[in-house]
Amino acid sequence: MQREHVADSTGLRRNWAGSLAEDTGSEPDPVVRLRDARLAYGPRVLWDGLDLDVRPGEFLAVLGPNGSGKTSLLRVLLGLQQLNTGKVDVAGAPPRRGSSTIGYIPQQRAVDETLTVRGTDLVGLGLDGHHWGLGLRHRRARARKVGEAVAAVEADSYASMPLGLLSGGEQQRLRVAQAIVGDPSVLLCDEPLLSLDPSHQRKVSSLIAEQAKSAGAGVLFVTHEINPVLPLVDRVLYLVDGKFRVGTPDEVMNSETLSALYGTHIDVAQVGGRLVVAGGDEPAHPHHVEGGR
Numbered sequence: 001m002q003r004e005h006v007a008d009s010t011g012l013r014r015n016w017a018g019s020l021a022e023d024t025g026s027e028p029d030p031v032v033r034l035r036d037a038r039l040a041y042g043p044r045v046l047w048d049g050l051d052l053d054v055r056p057g058e059f060l061a062v063l064g065p066n067g068s069g070k071t072s073l074l075r076v077l078l079g080l081q082q083l084n085t086g087k088v089d090v091a092g093a094p095p096r097r098g099s100s101t102i103g104y105i106p107q108q109r110a111v112d113e114t115l116t117v118r119g120t121d122l123v124g125l126g127l128d129g130h131h132w133g134l135g136l137r138h139r140r141a142r143a144r145k146v147g148e149a150v151a152a153v154e155a156d157s158y159a160s161m162p163l164g165l166l167s168g169g170e171q172q173r174l175r176v177a178q179a180i181v182g183d184p185s186v187l188l189c190d191e192p193l194l195s196l197d198p199s200h201q202r203k204v205s206s207l208i209a210e211q212a213k214s215a216g217a218g219v220l221f222v223t224h225e226i227n228p229v230l231p232l233v234d235r236v237l238y239l240v241d242g243k244f245r246v247g248t249p250d251e252v253m254n255s256e257t258l259s260a261l262y263g264t265h266i267d268v269a270q271v272g273g274r275l276v277v278a279g280g281d282e283p284a285h286p287h288h289v290e291g292g293r
Ligand SMILES: Nc1ncnc2c1ncn2[C@@H]1O[C@H](COP(=O)(O)OP(=O)(O)OP(=O)(O)O)[C@@H](O)[C@H]1O
Pocket: 041, 046, 064, 065, 066, 067, 068, 069, 070, 071, 072, 073
């Protein structure tokens, strides 16, 4: 097992949290902390020796080819998957299912057309686990929170319709609202931009980044396409076939680093503010980071 780190959590001090570290002399506690973490299914090692701190307000993009363990990492943080070895904390405690400190946007699944649950009901589920009283005042406060989240994703015009009648992109915007409505301290996003048009990709990713900065949430954003979020990304975790790199986009998204990860020559070029990644034969498929905004 090869352990490769471009930069560990100390890279954060130089980049994202540089000014904060200078102002206060100390960094805020991480909202996600992994130490020497290993996840393997039988002989197949997804990652090993993973040390990672995600700080409040940080936007971490999680990249890698199909099957490299991106979703599995989110499942570990959700308390749905045990590490083989190592330690993981979310908001200062071991992960547990149903934690209200986590907002989760799952990988998109088709919704049954006959599903009659309304969009606002789905968004309201994001508040379950919070302490809402039964009285009218609390019901109003809850409805106001749901309304604000629905407005933030521009879903007002269809949020009261049955989910089964909505398009994939409309459903996805409501899932984003559900994830942010409870002001979570960790936002886990599993390819949240799929099925969104470019304009809503920009809006939704900015909304997630805003949530990070304003509510001090740490974001883990799984994506095959870094370009739509590149301006928002503080650091990248890149997983490939049991190896990984953590660092700023410049530290990770370069030819030398990706060639070492994939074990074959990879070209990385900046074209008009976009990253274009090309090269590599089977089994490496780095092409997934190509594309435009
Ligand atoms: N419970 C499990 N038991 C055995 N293997 C599993 C289990 N869960 C996931 N895997 C395997 O682990 C690998 C990593 O899966 P994961 O879904 O984390 O990958 P990913 O990087 O998110 O992929 P994709 O980009 O395709 O969504 C896959 O090969 C998957 O088949």
